[in-house]
Every structure is written in structure tokens, then in C-alpha cells.
Amino acid sequence: MKALKIAIQKSGRLNEKSVELLKNCGLSFENYKSSLITSVANFPLEILFLRDDDIPEYVQDGIADLGIVGENVIKEKEVSVEYLQALGFGKCTLKIAIPKEKPLNYIDDLNGKSIATSYPIILQKFLDQHQIKADIRTISGSVEIGPGLGLSDAICDIVSTGSTLRNNGLEPFADVLSSQAILIGKKDIKEHSVVEELLQRVQSVLRAKETKYVVLNVKKEGLDGILDILPGVKSPTVIPLAEEGWVAVHTVISEQDFWEKINNLKSFGAQGIVVMPIEKIIM
Ligand code: ATP
Ligand code: MG
Structure with missing residues (x-):
């Protein structure tokens, strides 16, 4: 082939x-x-x-x-x-940013301003959507120095942590695209x-990647409460422990869910909670 x-x-x-x-x-x-x-x-x-x-x-x-x-x-x-x-x-956001010392209040305040960017097409669509007429200055890199050099009033660039903006005296003003x-x-x-x-x-x-394999021990009396909280791919596996009256519950849960549910699990008597990464889930 x-x-x-x-x-x-x-x-x-x-x-x-x-x-x-x-x-x-x-x-x-x-x-x-x-x-x-x-x-x-x-x-x-x-x-x-x-x-x-x-x-x-x-x-x-x-x-x-x-x-x-x-x-x-x-x-x-x-x-x-x-x-x-x-x-x-590769998560990041394309944002319009403006100099800290020249703040704007509303998106309309961009009317008549110049904006330096490497993303003229996306920016133009965004401006059109908001019926803003601004002057787009296309440059290929180091967009964030535009306002400092007097090249533009604002910039539109990829931001992830915002530290590059801060280092250049800029602050985020509007989100254009999350990517x-x-x-x-x-x-x-x-x-x-x-x-x-x-x-x-x-x-x-x-x-x-977004799910974890969770194992916990609980007394039989607490089991129903635990099962109500844990959904699992189909349903959790329950295995008796050597110690009389105790069971181990095995299940798969999204990591986000897990952090939300952990206190609830503990309140139903869950002990020895072990969270493990999963390599693959084939449905
Ligand atoms: P190439 O040499 O391939 O043209 P590049 O310099 O254009 O690389 P990178 O800086 O490596 O591109 O960024 C690649 C992609 O990573 C971006 O297009 C964006 O989708 C994503 N990305 C995630 N976080 C950031 C960030 N903080 N800054 C820039 N891009 C980011
Ligand atoms: Mg590139």
C-alpha cells in the first residue's frame, strides 16, 4: 500500500x-x-x-x-x-494588546487606530465583525515592539502566559481567537x-490522557455512596479485600472529575486512594 x-x-x-x-x-x-x-x-x-x-x-x-x-x-x-x-x-490565544499607559475602554475605541500583527486575515475578520475600521500593519515577527517604536497603537499577537506583553509595557485588551x-x-x-x-x-x-485509573478501599457500608459518585467507563469493578468487610473499587474517571469528587469520596470512607495514568483507552 x-x-x-x-x-x-x-x-x-x-x-x-x-x-x-x-x-x-x-x-x-x-x-x-x-x-x-x-x-x-x-x-x-x-x-x-x-x-x-x-x-x-x-x-x-x-x-x-x-x-x-x-x-x-x-x-x-x-x-x-x-x-x-x-x-x-499548543494552546494559545490571539489577542489584541495595547500599551499600559494608553488604555482604551471599549472595543470601538480601536476605530482609527493602527494595529501591528502577523495575522492580518484573522484580525481583519475580527474587526469586520465588530464594524471597526483600523489600520492593519502586517509585520512578520517581534510584533510586540510595534507600539514602543511608534509603529502602531496596538498589536494583535499570540499570547500564552502574557509575560512578553508585560515586558513590553503592553496589556491584553481583546481576545481574537483561541487556538x-x-x-x-x-x-x-x-x-x-x-x-x-x-x-x-x-x-x-x-x-x-484526560482520564485516570483510580483504586480505593472502602468498608462495605460505604460502597453504595462511593458507587453513586463514580461513573466509570461501564461501571466500577468491586473486589473483596482479604480483610473482612472491606472492598477495593477500581474505576476510570476524568482527572477533572476526580479533583471535584475526592472530598466526597473521602466522606464516604474511601481510603488508600491510588490514582494511576492510563496509556490508551480503546472503545
Ligand atoms: P516555524 O519555524 O515552524 O515557522 P514558528 O516560529 O512560526 O515556527 P512557533 O513559535 O514554534 O512557530 O509556534 C508554533 C505554534 O505553536 C503557533 O502557531 C501556535 O499555534 C502555537 N503556540 C502555542 N503557544 C504559543 C506561544 N506562546 N507563542 C507562539 N505560539 C504558540
Ligand atoms: Mg511559522
């Missing part, structure tokens, strides 16, 4: 997580930094290492069948590709059996 191609970022913020995801899907490949393409030993797939900016077009044009890239880049390139799966990493890494595919590739298989593996890795 002819191998399909997946494009991932060669180096940068998405590279490591993209490689990790594919490896967690059981794909075995050498991650040579110097090569542009590598083949997977145990799956009909080749991996292309590219600048992230090139990935959406490569996928749209069918040079790659699949790609992993930030939603911010996909939207900016205005390509026609299919979103196969949001991947939960994460997305697995994209060229049109109709979703029906390809290799893509179906890969997508299943990706989804089982993602499910496993």
Missing part, C-alpha cells in the same frame, strides 16, 4: 508534542532533525518535517495527506482542509482506511 504523508512542524513549539503523539499511537520512526522526511517502520505513513506556516497549504494541495498545525495558522492561511481532531496541545493544535486532512482523506485507523489511535491516546 502506498504510504500516506503527515506533515508536522520541523522545530518549534509544536514539534515535540506532535512527535510524542505519533509515538504514543504506536508509530515507530527515527526523529532525525536533519531530514525532511522519515518513514514509519510499522504503519503505512511517512512523516514530513516542515515550517508550520507551510503545513496548511501542503495539506490543501495534497502534497501531504494529513498535518498537525495550530488553528491560528490554518485560519490565517484561509485554506480548505478538514479538521479531523483537536489535539489539546490549539489540530490534526487536519486533505479533502475526503477521512474515509481512507489508514486515516481511520490513525484517528482511532489518536482518539484513544487523547481519551487516556
Whole structure:
């Protein structure tokens, strides 16, 4: 079978997580930094290492069948590709930021201002939606120094922690787009059996990441209360302990749920609670 191609970022913020995801899907490949393409030993797939900016077009044009890239880049390139799966990493927000010493109150206050950005397409759509007429200055990097240099009144750039903004005397003013890494595919590739298989593996890795395997001990009297709190994939497993009158409860729960429920579990007498990571969940 002819191998399909997946494009991932060669180096940068998405590279490591993209490689990790594919490896967690059981794909075995050498991650040579110097090569542009590598083949997977145990799956009909080749991996292309590219600048992230090139990935959406490569996928749209069918040079790659699949790609992993930030939603911010996909939207900016205005390509026609299919979103196969949001991947939960590379999270960031495209924001408009303004100088601290020249605060604005309302979004309309951007009218007539100049905004420096590397995302002119996304920004223009945002401004149109809010019926704002502003002057977009497209620059390719170091957007955050724009206001300091007198190049623009505001900027529109990717923010994750906000420290770059602060270091440049800027503060967030409006959220334009929240983004994460997305697995994209060229049109109709979703029906390809290799893509179906890969997508299943990706989804089982993602499910496993957000769920934990929990084991706890409880006296039989407390069991009903515990079972009411814990849903489990089907239902929790209950196993008698050597000590008379006690049982162990095994279940799978989302990490978020777990933190919300832990005090409740304790109040029904749960003891010796052990939380373990899960590698994969196949549904
Ligand atoms: P390339 O050399 O591939 O063009 P790049 O410099 O354009 O890389 P990176 O800085 O590596 O891109 O960021 C890649 C993607 O990571 C961004 O497009 C965005 O989707 C995501 N991302 C997550 N957090 C951040 C952040 N704090 N700053 C910038 N991008 C982030
Ligand atoms: Mg780039």
C-alpha cells in the first residue's frame, strides 16, 4: 500500500508534542532533525518535517495527506482542509494588546487606530465583525515592539502566559481567537482506511490522557455512596479485600472529575486512594 504523508512542524513549539503523539499511537520512526522526511517502520505513513506556516497549504494541495498545525495558522492561511481532531496541545490565544499607559475602554475605541500583527486575515475578520475600521500593519515577527517604536497603537499577537506583553509595557485588551493544535486532512482523506485507523489511535491516546485509573478501599457500608459518585467507563469493578468487610473499587474517571469528587469520596470512607495514568483507552 502506498504510504500516506503527515506533515508536522520541523522545530518549534509544536514539534515535540506532535512527535510524542505519533509515538504514543504506536508509530515507530527515527526523529532525525536533519531530514525532511522519515518513514514509519510499522504503519503505512511517512512523516514530513516542515515550517508550520507551510503545513496548511501542503495539506490543501495534497502534497501531504494529513498535518498537525495550530488553528491560528490554518485560519490565517484561509485554506480548505478538514479538521479531523483537536489535539489539546499548543494552546494559545490571539489577542489584541495595547500599551499600559494608553488604555482604551471599549472595543470601538480601536476605530482609527493602527494595529501591528502577523495575522492580518484573522484580525481583519475580527474587526469586520465588530464594524471597526483600523489600520492593519502586517509585520512578520517581534510584533510586540510595534507600539514602543511608534509603529502602531496596538498589536494583535499570540499570547500564552502574557509575560512578553508585560515586558513590553503592553496589556491584553481583546481576545481574537483561541487556538490549539489540530490534526487536519486533505479533502475526503477521512474515509481512507489508514486515516481511520490513525484517528482511532489518536482518539484513544487523547481519551487516556484526560482520564485516570483510580483504586480505593472502602468498608462495605460505604460502597453504595462511593458507587453513586463514580461513573466509570461501564461501571466500577468491586473486589473483596482479604480483610473482612472491606472492598477495593477500581474505576476510570476524568482527572477533572476526580479533583471535584475526592472530598466526597473521602466522606464516604474511601481510603488508600491510588490514582494511576492510563496509556490508551480503546472503545
Ligand atoms: P516555524 O519555524 O515552524 O515557522 P514558528 O516560529 O512560526 O515556527 P512557533 O513559535 O514554534 O512557530 O509556534 C508554533 C505554534 O505553536 C503557533 O502557531 C501556535 O499555534 C502555537 N503556540 C502555542 N503557544 C504559543 C506561544 N506562546 N507563542 C507562539 N505560539 C504558540
Ligand atoms: Mg511559522
